[in-house]
Amino acid sequence: MRSNYLFTSESVSEGHPDKVSDQISDAIVDLFLSKDPEARIACETMTTTQLVVLAGEIRGRGIMDEQGNWAPGVEDEVEQTVRETVKRIGYAQSGFHWETLRFENNLHPQSAHIAQGVDAKGNKDEGAGDQGIMFGFACDETPDLMPATLDYSHKILERMAADRHSGKAPFLEPDTKSQVTLKFEDGKPVAATAIVVSTQHKAGYDEGAKQDELHDYVKSVVAGVLPAELLGDQTVYHINPTGKFEIGGPDGDAGLTGRKIIVDTYGGAAPHGGGAFSGKDPTKVDRSAAYVTRYLAKNVVAAGLAKRCTIQVAYAIGVSQPLSLYVDTHGTGTVADETLEAALTKVAAEKLGGLTPRGIRESLGLNKPIYGRTAAYGHFGRKPDGDYFPWEKTDLADALKQAI
Template identity: 85%
Template sequence: MRSNYIFTSESVSEGHPDKVADQISDAIVDLFLSKDPEARIACETLTTTQLVVLAGEIRGKGIMDEAGNWAPGVKEEVEQAARATVKRIGYEQDGFHWETLRFENNLHPQSAHIAQGVDESGNKDEGAGDQGIMFGFACDETPDLMPATLYYSHKILEKMAADRHSGAAPFLEPDAKSQVTLKFEDGKPVAATTIVVSTQHARGYDEGDKEAELHACVKKAIADVIPAALLSDETVYHINPTGSFEIGGPDGDAGLTGRKIIVDTYGGAAPHGGGAFSGKDPTKVDRSAAYVARYLAKNVVAAGLAKRCTIQLSYAIGVAEPLSVYVDTHGTGTVDEAKLEAVLPQLVRLTPKGIRTHLGLNKPIYSRTAAYGHFGRKAEGDLFSWERTDLVEKLKAAL
């Protein structure tokens, strides 16, 4: 493991076209789980100029029957949830407006062949919703045990969105991207070398005094988020480096669910299994197993057993138990990784049902996850339960 290096991560705002798609997909997940906690959902969203398209497979009581007939009023609720999401983000532009965009709903019943492998029946435990590998990661670079480059990239855009929604910066529009490059010494961030922010803006804010006002707003957001000790006269800022960014969001570029998986997770600081999260109910291990892997890795670091921890889980469709559990503490651990691999499955049953039960995932809690990262968030009641560190004492006792 290198101790001295320069590393970069990026984030995108809630108004980025791919994030608009993610948030719509998760709004549908929440809608259906509120009607049936055992609902099965795989909802993909496409966004482009004045258009939102849904596609995917669903199943659930009070939602849709096996013949594809919608329960009374539910189809209308789906469209309302999509439009409400676009409105909350703030799109009221000619090229993408929550009220006037065209909407297509192509959701249909889940395949019976998938259902027979996943559903619990008789002596058969609930199986994984698909095969695949999932990773969890934690490190001691920030209080929330996240990679610092991604953590600050998220926070810059969150601050700018808050300023936009509050009216403090009405010239900011919803679409934005950030990128933070940090210099590390002895494995700790010591300086921000380069910060990039590109933000959609109102007409005229690409020249003269208005451009200066936008730049000052962005720099203030950066200064509010990144510790002063990391910023200096040597920090290089690239703010709207192309000059103008008036046309953005789905009008500027098509968006799809699941295209920002590195932004959603660890900013490139850890491996990724390739599966997206948004639009999927928690029987899909792409989502639930990635959440529990983060939960376990975070508790390992919070317990002081390592400064960095990567956990991999793997599954086969229709099979309940994971095929493998792998732990890597990157040379920073105080206990043997093999011991952790043996102990962690004893603290949390790593079957799809065991994960959902332990973390309380069969609830409408997903819309909040779909922008600014699924990890490094504050656990609040039912929200972000995988960010709790309630295994620390049990973990120490077991070792």
């Protein structure tokens, strides 16, 4: 592993068109799980100028029957949920308005051939919702055990969104992107060499005194997020480098669910598996197994067993047991990676009921409407809060140390 290097990660705000799509898809997941915790959901969203389109397959009691007939009132609830999500984000623009946008609902019943592989039946346990590989990661660069470049990128945009919603920064509009480049020496961040922020803004904030106000505001947000010792003469700012940014969100660029998977995970500092998270119920291991591998990796680092930890698992559709478990501590582990693999397998069996889809979702409480909050500013590095973000707890650290 290199010790001295530059590394960059980006984030996008809740108003980015792809993130609008993610939030709508996860709002639908929450709606259906609130009606049936065993609901099966694969909801994709496309957004563009004054249009939101839903597609995908669903199944659940009180939602839709096998013939595709909606339960009374549910179809109206779906549309209401979509419009409320867009309103909460803050889109009331002529090119994308929560109240006047066109809406298409193309959700249909889940394939019976998928259902027969996933559902438990007789002596067969619940199987994985699809084949695939999933990764979890943690490192000691921040208190949340996340890559620093991504952590700071997220927090810049969270602060700006909070200021927009509160009225503190009334010149901001919802669509914003950030990017942070850090210089590392001996594996530790020592300086921010580049900060990029592109934010949609009200009319007139692309020139003169108003532009200066916008630039000064963004720099103040950065100064409030990054440690002071990382900022200095070496830091180059690129704030709205293209100039005017009034047309944004789905009106400026179409959005799709699942197109910001690196923003959702580790900012490029670790591998990502083949699937996105948003819009999927927890039988889909693309989501649930990525959460549990983050949970395990974070506890490895929290236990002091490594400074960096990557974990991979793999599944076959309809098969309950994972096909493989792989651990890489990138030369930072206090014990051999093979020893960690054995310890993780033991602890997962004792504390989680194993790494089967059922074991993961039951032990982490994933069959609850907890996903809307994951769909912007990252699925990882968040604070556990009641039922929310249970995979961010570090309550397995002691068990892991004892299992070594």
